Amino acid sequence: MNRTLLEVRGLRKSFGALLASDDVDLEVLEGETHAIIGPNGAGKTTLISQLAGNLFPDRGRVLFAGEDITALSAPARARRGFARSFQITSIYPDFTALENVMLAVQAHSGSSFRFWRPAREEPSLRSAASAILEEVGLGGRSGVLAANLAHGEQRALEIATALATRPRLLLLDEPVAGMGVEETQRMIALLSFLKGGKTLILVEHDMDAVFSLADRISVLVYGRIIATGAPEEIRANPEVRRAYLGEEVAA
């Protein structure tokens, strides 16, 4: 529980004159749920993208389980145990829910340079994918085209896809964004079920979700981490309250 899984040192990323990551240092412990909060445009998604390898930093290093992975591509990181969900749902709309997840299972079970046997008939892919759909509450929806799922279901499907890669580190970018109250409750329940077994980095605006799930919280403002600590420390931190939390916590 206290070994460092992910370490970020001096990460810097600018878009023109805009500094989206300003010397970010971050340490994520094995097994913890680490929330990253901050106002709109603070650079949360940019940070997640640099962790997942979708975006490369101008400076700084990312270490995963002691290995320097700064230069590794997204697929290479995925093979080392990274999985991510996107702020804007990223699934295969023209595949069924089951096919979405089966493909992620396939990515981590043997070669995909196989040309003969229909993938959908591989029992091991099917059963693993079905079990994960069951786990996220989509058991009854496996045959539905992903495009035809409700928004909340699509978010759950994306989580299922991430889980199917059996990740060591799960990066979730606003998993409850755009969800109704009920859907949000269901997603929080799902995440608290996952938490503990996995290491999670959770970017979220929904403070209910953050304070019910996070073991530690880092606050990002204008590309800088201004505080990291346990939820009650963050709640009490005057700088954080001023910069960001004020209204929500007071309310």
Place this chain on the structure above:
Amino acid sequence: MNSRIRAIVPAAGLVLLAAVPLAAALLDQPFYLDLVRRIMIFAIAALSLNLILGYGGMISFGHAAYLGVGAYAVGVLAHYGINDGYLQWALAIGASALVALAIGAISIRTSGVYFIMITLAFTQMLYYLGISIEEYGGDDGMRLQVKSQFPGLIDLNDANAFYYLVLAILVLALFLGQRLVDSRFGMVIRAAKSNEVRTRSIGFSPYPYRLAAFVIAGAVCGLAGALLVNHTAYLTPEFMNWTRSGELMFMVILGGMESIAGPVLGAFALLLLEDALSGWTQHWQLVLGPLLVLSVLFLKRGLAGLVFAKNE
């Protein structure tokens, strides 16, 4: 009901195609045999393009290159008196695969308009190469004096036998194509088309899969080129003209990119229409153009969308 149609249509199509030589003989119209054989050869080429265009999302505007390479492989060997069909066709397939490997290795690193332009540019290079080599007839091309020889197996001078060989290769290509797109490999190239970022995030680097698909498509089209040069008994750089590449794309889009059989329908529709219209008026292109535009606008899933039901 839908699954029944799905089973009946290909079977009916196969019976019709198999009956063409008989019908042509009964009607004393050998021309039809020739026409349908030519269409089937283009159907094989279009089917191969669909693997990368429809399933892989790679808008290759240079697929005629492999028709040309396959045809030249046969023609050039024949030019030097090597008429062994196995050797000729193996070279047609191998050389096309190699050319596709070279072109793909570079072009697949780009995307969007750049990909379209690079594939077009490479094909134009091959086209001009064909024009510039006087030894092989340059601009005019050259006759294939002797068709590919398969002693003991088949005589391509026998019009019916050649016809059935093309039909058999078409059916085989359809069958193997279906296996391919449903396989693990096929799922990866479809996934990379559908959502590249997601595909990378679950751990697939699309490049090697795309390149392999590009090479397979090139090799199959090279075989179509070997068939084509035997069909026409003539070889010209026009096989690689960019308008040819455009025609192949049209067959794919018109027929429908979401099924293996779609491009076959597209090849038949386009070439039959071309044939009918050109018999009717010399300005047939003026009629064909708008028809194609309308079909693209109104048949979102192509002709296959009319014939086959959608999944789900």
